[in-house]
Amino acid sequence: MSKRGQNTLYRRLPKFIRSVIGEPTTGAEIGVWRGKTSLALLRAFPQMTLLMVDRWQEYECGSHGPIARQARMQEKVDEAMNQAIVSTRFAEDRRVVMVSNSHKTSEFIRDDSLDFVFIDGDHCYGAVLSDIADWTNKVRLGGLVCGHDYPAKYFGERGVKRAVDEYTTRWKYELKVEEDTEIWWFLKQ
Secondary structure: OOHHHHOOOOOOHHHHHHHHOOOHHHHEEEEEOHHHHHHHHHOOOOOOOEEEEEOOOEEEEOOHHHHHOOOOOOHHHHHHHHHHHHHHHHHOOOOEEEEOOOOHHHOOOOOOOOEEEEEEEOOOOOHHHHHHHHHHOOOEEEEEEOOOOOOOOOOOOHHHHHHHHHHHOOOOOOOOEEEOOOEEEOOOO
16 A cells, blocks of 8 residues: 555545444554554544554564564564554553554453454455454454455455455345455454
8 A cells, every 4th residue: 555545544544434333442562663643543433442553573474565674684673563562652641552463462451351453464365264253252343353455465355355255245234345444344243
């Protein structure tokens, strides 16, 4: 996604969430990187507590785009984590930074306790499928399960799109996609 497209995501995601579920009080972002999405969410929803989950470690998933190339150097990963922490410091009383694998982290979160989850972490097929399965359980009935990069050039066909399509088909969720922001979503039933 282009830099302009990313800026569109940061502006539009809070409006999108508000239009679908109203004013959330609890949410989780899986895959925080530099914290720009967390910053936008925390600014837009001043009553919300946000779980910011990222392992902030190098990873390999084949060669699937510029993030993977950039993330090969742990120094860059550490810079990203520090930027996320610093940029959301204004909301440190209502953000929970969790430096951990998303699957392991989900085990400590109560089922049906979140208004929404935004999944934008490891874009490998297996990781995306696991994140959707793990974190859908944490969202309340009627809550929002959503993520990013559904039709994206670098990620979609091999990882995100395949995992999202498989999960929603298997569990009979009505999948919707916001083409202009590459957000995929469904409401938990």
